[in-house]
Amino acid sequence: MDEALPLLEKAFPQTEFIVDVLETIGDRDLATPLTDASVPSDFFSRELDEAQIRGDADLVIHSAKDLPDPLPEGLILAAMLPARDTRDALVVREGADLSTGGVIGTSSPVREKAILELYPKAKCASIRGDIYRRLAQVDEGAYDAVIIAGCALQRIGLEDRITEWLDYETTPLQGRLAVTVRSDRTDLLLALREIDVRRSAGLVAMVGCPAPMPDCWEACP
Secondary structure (H helix, E strand, O other), X not given: OOOOHHHHHHHOOOOOOOOOOOOOHHHHOOOOOOOOOOOOOOOOOHHHHHHHHXXXXXXXXXXXXXXXXXXXXXXXXXXXXXXXXXXXXXXXXOOOOHHHOOEEEOOOHHHHHHXXXXXXXXXXXXXXXXXXXXXXXXXXXOOOEEEEEHHHHHHOOOHHHOOEEEOOOOOOOOOOEEEEEEOOOHHHHHHHHHHOHHHHOOOXXXXXXXXXXXXXXXXXX
16 A cells, blocks of 8 residues: 555545555465465455445555456446566575475466476475465475565565566566546546556557558668
């Protein structure tokens, strides 16, 4: 929220914000692997969505990659905020050598495939919990390393725990926060346009050779 609040204050000057933190089913259920087919698309947003639909919250800040697609009826993605570092980071337990083997914590098939190409002698195991809990499981020896979104460590001031930045294509929208509102709140939608990075998204123009002219083929080889 510390990352989003200055931007919200820009969109809503002289507005006092009341911040409320809600747990979702994904926060409470730490046993089900995220790769399990039973995991719903709103695993990390259901309670937030329900609160917003009821009118208990005007704005909801999500990790953009955790948003369900499509959003529940009555909600709309009002703004995408600027992205932080989109790379994954590897945190390795002191003394562990992944080149000779070891257990790497991750619940993502994409991450598993990428990390095993770098460390083929290691193996991956599902890991759950917040950032602090995952790091604790590494420190306690349950895992030799863990893959974490680098921006998540940066946000809580633990960038110094990063052993290695991983150079592969990460999950779409990683590192970006999203703001949802009820679709009937046009006042909020209009104000949030000010901080929506989609407004400055680039456009691609296709330019071809003009209509046939005497020197066209020389101008456009």
